[in-house]
Amino acid sequence: MDFLWSGLLVLLLLLPVLVAVYTWSLRRARRSGVRYSSLALVRDAEPGSSRMRRHLPFVLLLAALGSLVVAMARPVVILAVPTNQTTIILTIDVSGSMCSSDVPPSRLEAAEAAAAAFISSQSSSTRIGIVAFSSFAEVVQSPTNDQTALLNALHSLATGQRTAIGDGILASIDAISTVDPAVARSQTGSTPGTAPAPVPKGDYAPDIVVLLTDGASNTGTPPLDAAQQAADRGVRVYTIGFGTANGGARSPTCAPQFVGHEPGGGAFAGGRGGGGFASGIDVATLEQIAAVTGGTYYPAATASQLDSVFRNLPTNLIVEHQAAEISVVFVGLGALFAALAILLGRAWRPLP
Numbered sequence: 001m002d003f004l005w006s007g008l009l010v011l012l013l014l015l016p017v018l019v020a021v022y023t024w025s026l027r028r029a030r031r032s033g034v035r036y037s038s039l040a041l042v043r044d045a046e047p048g049s050s051r052m053r054r055h056l057p058f059v060l061l062l063a064a065l066g067s068l069v070v071a072m073a074r075p076v077v078i079l080a081v082p083t084n085q086t087t088i089i090l091t092i093d094v095s096g097s098m099c100s101s102d103v104p105p106s107r108l109e110a111a112e113a114a115a116a117a118f119i120s121s122q123s124s125s126t127r128i129g130i131v132a133f134s135s136f137a138e139v140v141q142s143p144t145n146d147q148t149a150l151l152n153a154l155h156s157l158a159t160g161q162r163t164a165i166g167d168g169i170l171a172s173i174d175a176i177s178t179v180d181p182a183v184a185r186s187q188t189g190s191t192p193g194t195a196p197a198p199v200p201k202g203d204y205a206p207d208i209v210v211l212l213t214d215g216a217s218n219t220g221t222p223p224l225d226a227a228q229q230a231a232d233r234g235v236r237v238y239t240i241g242f243g244t245a246n247g248g249a250r251s252p253t254c255a256p257q258f259v260g261h262e263p264g265g266g267a268f269a270g271g272r273g274g275g276g277f278a279s280g281i282d283v284a285t286l287e288q289i290a291a292v293t294g295g296t297y298y299p300a301a302t303a304s305q306l307d308s309v310f311r312n313l314p315t316n317l318i319v320e321h322q323a324a325e326i327s328v329v330f331v332g333l334g335a336l337f338a339a340l341a342i343l344l345g346r347a348w349r350p351l352p
Contacts, residue, residue: 133168134160164220216282
């Protein structure tokens with residue numbers, strides 16, 4: 001259970017204060033009471049349950065006040081609702097190091113083959129989009145059920161310079177927002193907009209991002225900042241670290257069909273056989289991205305391992321998580337406790 005206005009729970013601290021005042025008032029009443037010559041006579045005259053009768057109405061009143069405070073904090077529970085419409089964004093690193101041949105014939109070609117098999121295995125009700133990122137991110141194919149269009153877009157990928165993991169996540173959020181109005185567009189320096197209210201913890205959208213990279217982010221939006229935006233929108237990000245530990249240290253060479261040109265720049269590094277690529281996958285960051293958003297990190301060092309990762313993604317278990325406010329339950333409990341306190345107090349009120 002979560003609370004939309006959790007700050008109001010501080011009012012629960014008033015309950016111990018009320019207990020202290022109640023205890024003080026009882027002690028004061030004892031000091032001003034009538035003196036009896038024999039306590040045994042008093043005990044005989046009192047009913048056996050007098051202590052319970054004296055204090056139970058007050059306890060019920062405390063329970064009523066506590067329930068009303070909890071209701072004011074707007075408690076919510078997360079319900080899993082089956083959905084027949086799922087959106088999956090495949091976010092693929094197309095930096096030059098993806099041309100490395102430690103995963104033959106190259107990392108990029110192996111990633112394309114695994115992604116193509118994944119697309120072909122999905123049901124017709126699943127919308128899939130493709131985002132590619134290097135020094136910037138771009139939606140190559142907006143979410144669609146057209147598998148032919150998806151495969152054509154996948155095979156059109158070309159390499160670029162550098163690695164902007166954060167920008168890839170933000171572009172994936174924007175791709176989802178075009179088909180799911182409940183997911184707000186991302187915020188960047190150029191389009192700040194108004195930040196949406198973060199969804200309650202565990203309130204996930206029926207949309208996921210599968211991000212594949214072979215390196216570490218070295219440009220663009222910080223990955224964890226982008227991951228927080230995804231988490232605020234309930235979008236889970238499943239990350240895949242692809243490639244061997246030292247494979248990126250070799251000068252990669254892309255096949256001609258994978259060489260591209262970025263706007264404002266020269267030929268992409270992968271097609272020129274140039275060095276300078278950072279080797280090693282930033283596992284720590286990928287694990288944090290997954291943890292922040294509610295996803296999972298998967299390592300894959302071979303093409304067969306990558307195929308297995310795609311097959312085991314929880315895409316067939318995706319449900320829509322909705323937050324249901326249950327303030328009315330606590331209001332009802334508060335009213336019930338208050339009514340019982342009043343009724344019992346009047347029924348057990350000692351005679352004057």
